[in-house]
Structures are given as C-alpha cells and as structure tokens.
Amino acid sequence: MKVTLSVIKADVGSIAGHHKVVPEQLEVAEKVLSKARESGLLLDFYVTAVGDDIQLIMTHTKGPDNKEIHDLAWRAFKEVTDKVSKPMGLYGAGQDLLSDAFSGNLKGMGPGFAEGEFEERPSEPLLVLMADKTEPGAWNWPLYKIFADPMCTPGLVIDAKMRKGFIFRVMDMYEDKFVDLKTPEESYEVLALIGTTGRYAVHSVWRRADNALAAVSSTARLSLMAGRYVGKDDPCLFIRVQSGFPAMGEALEPFATPHLVAGWTRGSHVGPLIPVGIKDAKCTRFDGPPRVVGLGFQITKGRLIGPADMFDDIAFDRARQEANRIADFMRMHGPFMPHRLGPEEMEYTQLAEVLKSLSSRMKPAKEMLVVPA
Ligand code: 13P
Ligand code: 13P
Ligand code: MG
Ligand code: MG
DSSP, X not given: OEEEEEEXXXXXXXXXXXXXXXXXXXXXXXXXXXXXXXXXXOSEEEEXXXXXXXXXXXXXXXXXXXXXXXXXXXXXXXXXXXXXIHHHTOXXXXXXXOOSSOOSOOTTTSOEEEEEEEEOOSSXXXXXXXXXXXXXXXXXXXXXXXXXXXXXXXXXXXXXXXXTOEEEEEEETTTTEEEEEETXXXXXXXXXXXTSTTTEEEEEEEETTTTEEEEEEOOOOHHHXXXXXXXXOOXXXXXXXXXXXXXXXXXXXXXXXXXXXXXXXXXXXEEEOEEOOGGGOSOOBTTBSOEEEEXXXXXXXXXXXEEEETTOSGGGHHHHHHHXXXXXXXXXXXXXXXXXXXXXXXXXXXXXXXXHHHGGGOOOGGGSOSSOO
C-alpha cells in the first residue's frame, strides 16, 4: 500500500524559558490526533517532543501537502497553545503559529514539516531525526555523509540498489527554489550549495535505481517568513533505511561526530550537535547545546511500531563528551564570530537595531577628529 508519513513540528511554548515542553501539552496534542485516528483521517500517530518543540509523527493515505492533515496539525498546536501554554503562562506560548488566519497549508505559517509518500515495503524500517536549537541546514552534512560518502556508508559501494547513487533535491531557502543534483557525478555541485547551511538545505533524497523516496527534511525558514526574530526552525527529517537504502547504522553513523551547527542561544551561535536519548532531549547550557534525537520505527500497514530510542546508547557517549569539549571551546569566544553567527544571519535579531542606532555616528575618516571628543 501507499502510505504518507507526515512529521510536523512546532514550538508553542515551553517551561523555564526555551527548555522543554510539559506533559500536559503532549496530552492535548495526543487527544486531537486520537480523534483523527478514530475518524479514519490518520492511520496512526506518535506524539513526542525534543526540547521545546512538539513533534507530530503521523501516517495516512492523503499524500503530502494535504489540507486536512495540515489543518489537523494546526488545530493540535492551537489547542495546545490555548488549553495549556497560555493558561500556564509558558514561555513563547504559540511562538511558531505566525498567523491567526490559517489558510489550509502550513507553508509560511510557522510549523515545520517533512512529508513524503511511498510504497510500504514488506518490512519498512525508518529513522525520524528531530533537533532543537538549530536549523534545517544542520542536516546537510549528515545527509551528504549518509547518501553520498562511501566512507560513511559502504552500502553505496556494495549494495546494487544504492550503487547507482541518489538524487539530492536542494532548496534555496532565500529564493524558495529547488534543484535536483545527481550523486556521485554531481557531488561537488551538491557540496558547493549545501556547504552554505544558512541558505541551502537538502529538501529530499531519492534513490536513482527506481526514483524511490529515501529521505525528506523540513526546509522552511521561519525567521525569513516572519521578518523578525522568532527562534530558529528546529528541524525534523525522516530517512527510510535497510534493503536498498542505507542501513540504520549507516544513517546514525554521522552523528558519532558532533558537527558544528547554527542555533544555540538566541538562534545566533554556532555549536556542536549532541546526539541524545529522549530523556536528555532538553536544552540547558547556553540554551543548548543543540540536540538531536533519533527515533526508529517500523511502518506496518500504516501502523507505527515503536519507537526505538536510537541515540540512547553507550556507542554515542564519546560523541557526547566530545560535544561538551567543543562547547567549552566555542563558548570561550563570547560574542565573537565564528561562535556568534555572521551579520547576514543576525539580520532579524536586535543586533540590527544596535547597528541602526549607531548609523548617524558613522563618519568618513576625514570628518573624524584626531582625538575623540
Ligand atoms: P528573550 O528573553 O527576549 O525571549 O530572548 C532570549 C531568548 O531566549 C531568545 O529567544
Ligand atoms: P527555540 O528556537 O528552540 O525556541 O529557541 C530559541 C532561543 O532563542 C533559545 O535561546
Ligand atoms: Mg522556544
Ligand atoms: Mg526549539
């Protein structure tokens, strides 16, 4: 059967700053989705959270970008905001719901979504990755490793279905444009774009042998849509694994290296991405460091079997220690780049106002007194 997986997430408020959601928020979201499963709109769902972001993982048969599904997610986030976040006075209540007038599609409305339709295999394992305190470009490096780097993924060399390579659909988040690039032969073009993580993000990955969908990420940029600082677009991503796709272990492998991503406090700093189990999916030090959780599922006749908490394992202990060491080093730089993001990324923060307030005092050299007045 053809099944659609929709992972839709939003930050609609959290306890103790941008730390984490409260259980009551998840309960309200679960109730809304339960009703939708009873009515037949959803095949199944799983509600979870990473830090202050609620994640709705849903299966159905409506295809991506479906009005009823987007409306359902919007209603769930709205009810959580109205019934829990606002009455409890949680921080940033309703943060990611940019408009009161929902138009039937989540694009440009605030919540992030990764959606894809595929023919369910006899056994359909997949990995859902969800991160807090970072942005969609954070997936670029791991996605390249997983789908284009044989040093990470030996399947690219020894699995007949993978050896033809993958297509990377890359999005220009400034221009809202897409380009399809073929690996291995266009690997350098892929890298030329996705190395600019604040602008280009991998939207999806497709297997060339049969054009099967392999991975989909949430690619919108909330900050660009809102035109002011509203937090980073903490991203989600799903990857189909095994039998002709990367092995689960190949999909997890890049996260053994805590690579540097943009986000962290005030969405304005560079720091390491720490792989954690659900119990540690909450941000503390300097509002971070940025975290990633990986949940494994089987989809069976549309049912979600799981999850398995993939980073809750000693094999990732060294990555966590390494990330903490990197965090010390990066923090030492205080408000200096490259710990603080560059000016183009700071455009929507209050740094722009500091620059504006100084603009009338900026003078050409010849107008400056030799000794300051
Ligand atoms: P505020 O305290 O003004 O929200 O800013 C700090 C922060 O955490 C940015 O979201
Ligand atoms: P979130 O994007 O997770 O809400 O974090 C905002 C922030 O500024 C934390 O310092
Ligand atoms: Mg928040
Ligand atoms: Mg968040």
